Amino acid sequence: MLDLLGMIATLDRPRLLVSAARYxxxxxxxxxxxxxxxxxxxxxxxxxxxxxxxxxxxxxxSKRQAKSADYTHLSHVSVLIALLGEARALRAANRPALVAA
Incomplete structure (x- = not known):
């Protein structure tokens, strides 16, 4: 089975892109x-x-590294935001629910 969170964690992207996505x-x-x-x-x-x-x-x-004319930072940050959001949702779904006593 794929370790999706592990795959996301191993992405090595420029600090500015990741910071923008986290924001x-x-x-x-x-x-x-x-x-x-x-x-x-x-x-x-x-x-x-x-x-x-x-x-x-x-x-x-790949487009970013190739300096492709059709690459935009906005698109890349948008996808990274979605990846972080989906990772957050996956972690929340796998977390056991806390029961108030």
């Missing part, structure tokens, strides 16, 4: 942002979304 993750709304980023009328399940976002991010990273 924006609190405003991430998966229902609003995810369909726009990966296509489709509704957001897929968290695991599927992470896999698609990782593929999209890898493509953007």
């Amino acid at each position: 924006g993750v609190d405003g991430y709304d998966r229902a609003k942002h995810l369909p726009r980023l990966i296509g489709g009328p509704v957001a897929p399940r968290v695991g599927e979304a992470i896999v698609k976002l990782l593929d999209l991010e890898a493509m953007l990273e």
Whole structure:
């Protein structure tokens, strides 16, 4: 089975891109942002979304490194924000619920 959180953790990206994504993750709304980023009328399940976002991010990273004319930092940061938001959702789903006594 894929360790999706581990795959996200091993991404080595420029500090400025990661800082911008961390700054924006609190405003991430998966229902609003995810369909726009990966296509489709509704957001897929968290695991599927992470896999698609990782593929999209890898493509953007290739374009960034190649200094491609169609690369934009805004797109890259948006995908990184979504990855961080989805990782947060995955961790929350796997965390045992706390019961108040």
